[in-house]
């Protein structure tokens with residue numbers, strides 16, 4: 001059987017805002033995870049349209065599309081195309097999980113939620129000639145899941161080829177998060193077994209790892225055992241976590257000892273009332289300073305997630321937020337305009353209040369304002385968002401933030417990381433176009449590792465099975 005698996009380009013990839021580096025950082029894993037369930041004699045291709053041009057003149061038997069909200073229209077276009085060519089088209093991912101009826105207009109089979117239970121079920125139905133129209137995931141576990149087919153990923157197109165996930169979801173339930181529509185029907189937070197996660201890590205070549213987990217630190221016992229098992233592996237890694245994780249010094253020490261060098265942290269807003277409004281109760285702005293200090297004291301660089309447009313945000317929020325981020329010496333920041341994904345509590349609230357301004361999903365990319373904000377106009381919100389990027393990443397701010405780092409090496413590391421991420425677009429484009437992005441990995445590793453004690457100084461390496469036994473005990 002010829003199976004074609006496609007990650008269609010997000011709208012951004014076709015816009016003036018497109019930054020190829022962002023999409024060439026590491027490979028997403030959804031399709032590779034599903035490919036693991038197909039037998040070796042199937043002919044399988046994975047195409048990520050962010051990094052390669054799609055071939056559309058082929059005639060696969062089965063087409064698998066992973067669809068996000070801002071790739072929905074492109075996904076539907078590809079689905080229509082392949083149905084017209086006689087393929088059976090399957091669609092899944094975050095957006096079809098929120099709006100299955102919409103996706104069903106374009107695909108033969110629609111999947112809601114993670115695919116580990118539904119996908120193998122579909123494959124056996126399909127092979128016996130009785131594929132269903134829709135599958136809803138209810139049995140959630142990563143136990144016994146096959147390894148993602150990394151051999152099908154075009155690894156040379158990414159800066160860090162070793163992306164991995166060892167957990168799914170998150171124990172919290174913030175109103176703006178996609179979690180509710182995606183995980184309805186079963187558990188919304190679960191992890192791999194520690195020994196399986198360690199086995200996966202040990203199988204990856206090179207030093208650098210990029211964890212794609214929503215919140216790697218969420219299950220403290222799991223994270224502690226994982227980090228213990230990673231001691232001595234000589235890895236450098238980046239991941240995402242919460243403010244709460246950054247307050248847990250003991251766990252942080254373990255993470256840093258086994259190679260944590262940069263963390264994406266969901267601060268979201270410096271306004272306590274906005275956090276309460278969004279039900280993000282585990283964040284307290286009073287803790288932010290300590291969280292940032294804990295990470296920086298250990299040489300962990302911070303990428304702050306910051307969201308604008310909550311009802312308590314007035315037009316002064318932009319300047320205050322950027323000043324706060326620069327004063328804390330944050331290395332990078334990702335700003336977002338609050339976006340009500342269909343199926344979330346936020347969407348329901350705004351819809352009930354008649355404040356949703358458009359249902360053009362292309363605009364749900366966190367760069368456009370798609371609802372009526374409470375204390376400013378949509379145009380003011382968008383302008384403040386762009387100004388924040390400009391203010392945070394102007395050289396004056398970068399240098400000011402970098403100066404807060406101890407020693408010359410600390411300052412240079414900050415400058416190289418923030419500058420490399422946002423100031424070298426003209427350099428990155430030809431490198432990516434020439435297919436040389438993976439050659440830059442050593443540079444990234446040097447920046448991440450600079451001035452921090454080499455990971456793996458502790459020589460004893462925990463046996464993965466012991467780690468899992470300890471966890472179970």
Ligand code: B12
Pocket residue numbers: 007010011012013022023027028029030031033034064065066067068069070090091092093094111113114115116118119165178212213214334335336341364365366
């Ligand atoms: C890699 C990644 C990116 C990459 C590439 C995005 C891409 N096109 O894949 C980059 C860095 C570019 C990126 C950008 C953004 N991202 Co992003 N990203 C991720 C990340 C970290 C990992 C995705 C992944 O590989 N997961 C692991 C795999 C195994 O899980 P999966 O993809 O969900 O696949 C499973 C199921 O979905 C299902 N499935 C999926 N497709 C199909 C198809 C079929 C047929 C079947 C059966 C099953 C199935 O089965 C798979 C196995 O269980 C996720 C977080 C996460 N943990 O998933 C965020 C995430 C997807 N990103 C998110 C966001 C908000 C963004 C940005 C908007 C941020 C920003 N402001 O810049 C931008 C998007 C820009 C835009 N224009 O829209 C949100 C999405 C929220 C939403 N409702 O859409 C997430 C969930 C992070 C979060 N926790 O909030 N992102």
